[in-house]
Amino acid sequence: MKPQAAAALAGQWGGERAGAEKQAVAARSLRVKAPPRTLILIAYLALLLLPIYWMLNMSLRDNNDIMAHLAFYPQHPTLQNYMKILTDPGWYMGYVNSFAYVSINTVISLAVALPAAYAFSRYRFLGDKHLFFWLLTNLMAPSAVFLLPVFQFYSALGLIDTYIAVALAHTLFNVPLAVWILEGFMSGVPREIDETAFIDGYSLPRFFIVIFLPLIRAGVGVTAFFCFMFSWVELLFARTLTITAAKPIAAVMTRTVSASGLDWGLLSAAGILTIVPGALVIYFVRNYIAKGFALGRV
Amino acid sequence: MRKTLDNRAWFLVLPMALLVAFNALIPLMTVVNYSVQDVFDATHRTFVGADWFREMLHSDRLQAALFRQFVFSGLVLLIEIPLGVAIALVMPRKGGWATSLTLVLMALPLLIPWNVIGTIWVIFLRPDIGLLGHFIDHTLGIHFDYPTVPIEAWVSVMLMEVWHWTPLVALLAYAGLRAIPDAYYQAARIDGASAWAVFRYIQLPKMRGVLTIAILLRFVFSFLIYSEPFVLTGGGPGDATTFLSIYLVKIAVGEFDVGRAGAFSIIYFLIVLAFSYVFYQVLQRVGAGEKA
Numbered sequence: 001m002k003p004q005a006a007a008a009l010a011g012q013w014g015g016e017r018a019g020a021e022k023q024a025v026a027a028r029s030l031r032v033k034a035p036p037r038t039l040i041l042i043a044y045l046a047l048l049l050l051p052i053y054w055m056l057n058m059s060l061r062d063n064n065d066i067m068a069h070l071a072f073y074p075q076h077p078t079l080q081n082y083m084k085i086l087t088d089p090g091w092y093m094g095y096v097n098s099f100a101y102v103s104i105n106t107v108i109s110l111a112v113a114l115p116a117a118y119a120f121s122r123y124r125f126l127g128d129k130h131l132f133f134w135l136l137t138n139l140m141a142p143s144a145v146f147l148l149p150v151f152q153f154y155s156a157l158g159l160i161d162t163y164i165a166v167a168l169a170h171t172l173f174n175v176p177l178a179v180w181i182l183e184g185f186m187s188g189v190p191r192e193i194d195e196t197a198f199i200d201g202y203s204l205p206r207f208f209i210v211i212f213l214p215l216i217r218a219g220v221g222v223t224a225f226f227c228f229m230f231s232w233v234e235l236l237f238a239r240t241l242t243i244t245a246a247k248p249i250a251a252v253m254t255r256t257v258s259a260s261g262l263d264w265g266l267l268s269a270a271g272i273l274t275i276v277p278g279a280l281v282i283y284f285v286r287n288y289i290a291k292g293f294a295l296g297r298v
Numbered sequence: 299m300r301k302t303l304d305n306r307a308w309f310l311v312l313p314m315a316l317l318v319a320f321n322a323l324i325p326l327m328t329v330v331n332y333s334v335q336d337v338f339d340a341t342h343r344t345f346v347g348a349d350w351f352r353e354m355l356h357s358d359r360l361q362a363a364l365f366r367q368f369v370f371s372g373l374v375l376l377i378e379i380p381l382g383v384a385i386a387l388v389m390p391r392k393g394g395w396a397t398s399l400t401l402v403l404m405a406l407p408l409l410i411p412w413n414v415i416g417t418i419w420v421i422f423l424r425p426d427i428g429l430l431g432h433f434i435d436h437t438l439g440i441h442f443d444y445p446t447v448p449i450e451a452w453v454s455v456m457l458m459e460v461w462h463w464t465p466l467v468a469l470l471a472y473a474g475l476r477a478i479p480d481a482y483y484q485a486a487r488i489d490g491a492s493a494w495a496v497f498r499y500i501q502l503p504k505m506r507g508v509l510t511i512a513i514l515l516r517f518v519f520s521f522l523i524y525s526e527p528f529v530l531t532g533g534g535p536g537d538a539t540t541f542l543s544i545y546l547v548k549i550a551v552g553e554f555d556v557g558r559a560g561a562f563s564i565i566y567f568l569i570v571l572a573f574s575y576v577f578y579q580v581l582q583r584v585g586a587g588e589k590a
Contacts, residue, residue: 037388044385045403051422051461052406054429058421070432108317116314123307131311133578138322140518140574144543145563148550149325149332172321175314233411235525236547250411264427271414278409279402286398289405289469 058268066264081269094249104167106227109174117182139176143236161243169237174227185219222292225285333560350561363545374520382467389472404465416529419458448538451531455539470512474505507584514577
């Protein structure tokens with residue numbers, strides 16, 4: 001019998017023994033010894049991380065050093081690229097701007113999606129199926145289609161170059177996504193809970209906040225994560241609707257780099273810094289991430 | 299789940315409906331408006347009916363971009379879906395630090411801003427400073443210069459797209475696999491089922507729902523792709539990697555040709571809509587089948 005830790009690492013589908021036997025069955029039926037699944041997984045993860053590692057490598061080197069020769073690791077590691085970004089407001093304000101509109105967007109999306117998802121999961125009403133499909137079409141609408149009219153519309157409203165403009169524009173796809181995920185999670189809660197609460201004299205808003213929200217808090221967390229994610233990675237709207245005051249970091253990157261004649265080290269450092277917040281938020285939702293990607297339907 | 303009929307539920311969806319309408323309907327009406335007019339300036343415009351549509355539908359460049367887009371999205375599905383399922387099958391099933399670490403690492407590419415994805419691959423693929431570009435060009439001795447050779451530009455964009463999004467398919471398939479009770483595997487073992495039979499008759503049917511979502515999301519997102527290839531190749535060389543969104547932005551923002559861009563937008567939107575509708579119907583049926 002293998003030690004427990006090794007078995008956990010080997011990662012078998014049907015428990016330790018079942019997995020071992022299953023592998024034996026697999027080997028018998030295929031008559032070839034396939035490489036152990038753990039090795040395949042490690043190889044895949046290594047390939048997945050390689051391009052990111054390469055950028056990290058670049059970010060720790062001076063631009064002249066980068067252009068001079070190829071190196072698998074920084075021989076003269078320097079933090080000067082990071083120092084420049086973290087001390088120059090022209091750079092770090094990009095991060096502040098991105099965080100501002102992403103946060104506003106997440107709050108707005110959750111606020112309107114929560115009651116809507118509850119309605120879709122609990123009630124039938126006039127036109128519900130059509131409304132839901134219309135909602136999803138906005139998730140699938142090409143941003144490029146809406147780009148110009150949204151820009152003109154927001155210009156007319158005087159919203160250009162504000163956080164709220166980007167946050168509002170991103171609700172176009174984040175609200176449908178939030179409703180879709182939340183509806184999946186809410187439908188997993190038995191209806192009897194609602195009915196019992198109503199018999200006990202709870203009003204709908206009170207029931208929703210006191211009883212229902214705690215029950216689906218994992219779903220709310222996952223939804224917030226997805227709103228954060230899609231608002232964070234989108235750039236077409238974010239770049240078009242901002243000029244300087246609300247410019248997202250990813251757009252600052254492209255602009256500054258073209259002006260200074262491509263400083264690969266600086267570009268890489270900025271890129272690496274855009275990955276960090278994502279990595280932090282994934283950690284918090286790691287146990288629900290698979291269920292979330294399945295839109296709460298597993 | 300049985301639902302009660304209550305039209306007061308409209309009050310609950312109203313804020314959401316108003317917000318989405320504000321963002322979707324008003325701009326969409328503007329697009330429709332543009333698509334049937336010839337706009338000279340703020341005050342001079344004439345109604346041209348379906349002229350822009352007729353012209354765009356016969357445009358060689360649009361047809362080429364459309365063809366390119368379908369090839370691209372088709373290849374994305376053909377490569378990413380089987381690969382994602384394969385990766386999900388080798389992921390550890392039981393919880394624990396190894397599982398958490400795997401999930402976090404796999405989700406990482408999904409949280410990188412789309413233009414940074416492009417930047418990562420520029421840095422990775424350039425023959426002078428990129429690891430892979432240098433490896434192909436110098437170590438393997440195959441001349442590699444993706445910005446000037448169309449086929450290499452294509453391979454580069456595909457590689458980037460597979461790297462970026464296969465984790466999504468794997469995570470979805472993994473969610474489906476996790477939902478299979480141990481008893482199924484035990485029964486299969488008692489029956490002496492082969493690994494292939496376990497996959498074909500237990501794992502694959504249980505993954506049907508999540509795989510439908512995966513196919514829907516992957517088709518739609520690959521059909522809308524803009525930032526990543528724009529940063530990597532700029533749509534070039536020539537028009538070689540100009541997909542629909544890149545072409546549309548070129549017309550709308552680059553040339554500010556709002557009539558043609560409007561007509562193009564409507565055609566583009568309708569294609570996405572048609573496919574989404576089919577997928578949505580399939581998804582509803584799969585969902586209903588699983589609940590029954």
